[in-house]
Amino acid sequence: MSDAALLAIALLLCVISFGWLALAMDAHWRQVWSSEPPGRTTARWLRILGWMGLAASLALCLRVDHASMASLVWVMNLASAALIVAMVLAWTPRWLRLLVPGRRCS
């Protein structure tokens, strides 16, 4: 796969992972589903998935570039992803429903 594609996936992974981390928080879960917060198990899984996704994103960055460059790309990806997730939550929170497929809306 081309470097550009790998970097795009790395950014996407950061966005998805931050989405999961946000859903693990009660307030954001309510914003997205308009329902009671997730159970403790669900929240823990969302957190695990989120952190694993961020780690995978770093791995992708490291595959493309020298470690010194990759670490900077990853840190900047984190910043962009956090902002993207915050804006999605502000304007169209329902989009984050895509991140938990199979769950029915209440």
Added chain:
Amino acid sequence: MFQNFRLTMTWLHTWFGLVLGFVLMVAFFFGALSVFDREFDRWGIPQTRFEAQPLPSFDTLLRPVFESIEPSRESIDEMRGRVHGPMPEHFDTVRAWTLYTTHRDPVMRLNAIYEVPNARDPDDDVFGSRTIDPRSGAVVPDNQLRIGSQFFFPLHYSLQLHWLDLGEWLVGLAALAMLVALVSGVVMHRKLFRELFTFRPDKQLQRSTLDLHNLSGVAALPFHFMFAFTGLVIMAGVYFPVAHVQLEPLHEYYEKLEEQQTGLPHDRAGVAAPLASVDAMVAEARQRWAQRGASGDVGLLIVRHVGDANGYVSVFRAGTDRIGLLGEGIHFKASTGEVLYEEPPSSAVGGVTDFLVGLHLQHFRHWTLRWLYVFGGLLGAVCIATGFIFFIEKRKRQHARQGVSGARVVSALAVTFVTGMVIATLSLLVANRVLPESLTTRELFEQSSFWGAWLLALMHAFWRTGPVAQGQRTSAWSEQCWIIAVMAVLAVVLNWITTGDHLLHTLAVGYWPVAGIDLALLTTAAVAVLAANHLRRRAASPRARGAGVSEGDPAVGVAHV
């Protein structure tokens, strides 16, 4: 003085942030533009709009140009008063020839440094330079303002205030204040992680501004911290000139020691010697880099003690694929071409310094990361701008009751340093395309258009922020947004008329330096229109909540440049 630590931090954050925030605004915004300084240069000097070039032959092309350089009139004038007796007529002893280039430079600038025999300080020198088209060796006139690397970039770290290095000290102080603001901001913020993704645009202006302030500050916290810190590291020599003040003897001793270790002569021998083929040395250096698995673009070439038996040639690799700017220098004896010294891999401390300096100055080839830097810089600008708005919103009603003009003054300054700064930038671009190229004082007019437009924006801002003194909203934001929109489109159209390089053409041939800036200008215009419309709707709606919900946005738009 205060009841608790958090209140102390709040006071610190508010007042240092406010006073030095205006300087920080300049540093962040023009820093973001400087990521593409070379591209602005291409936009402003149409004769140099061609692809970046590799290093041409030194022996046949560069050497004659180096030999034809003479010390510039300005550098000789500056030297007056620092010599014993009269100024020499000729400067025959060349201390060094240097050439620095990156993967984004189509033209190359060659520099020569000359000894001044009767200088009071023997280390003093005069210098000259020449810019060439490396494809032909033809000299390119060097009298035009390089908008990016000669104006925006120095503005970013010196505010173009050169008297007593005042600008550099102010920016350094502001960088320090930035570090303080970040730490105190984290202390003040009670729910850093719990509110990491929180932005509530439909709440009160004061609340949603604070959300945006926290979001833009926290999301890019590592970026803000690293750039303020590395900026200070880079400029440390200005703030602590110890090497040539308190520690001068130690510095001298170190140079002698270095000479012993590397075998690179510190002084001239006083015996004339010819210069062997530098092309052969460059080829040898490339071969040695290739053996270490590194690509071989030359970033910096220095010939020291030109024409002397002690002369040597240093070839440094451009850090195009690394964060560090340059590295793996290989030094050759100028008269024979034999390798004198090959630099070992940098030590841990040296490696960290290279990384810190390189990550800020970024001459690497990584377009994704460059754009992420622009984004980070603009996010910093948004963070500072929302800080201003929050300050105003929090106080304006109280100030109106008390008849104090504080909120109004800050409001006018905020408008000046957000939209006004963008207008000044656009005004420079427009002037660059309108002024005739034959005009000898062109550079002066271009810079005056920048400062003049900024001054006008300041006056407009003070004139139109009267309502803030009554606790009302001001129309200064939306009016300046409209000016931005018109001027940004005008700059793109003028570029088309004066050079023929319209977007369809530059995109078709893939000439990104110009296409990118045109696209960014159009994006800026679009964002400015959206922001202005948004402000008008807010003002018209019954539950109007005060001015400038999206003040940050124009800055974000220009960040795309």
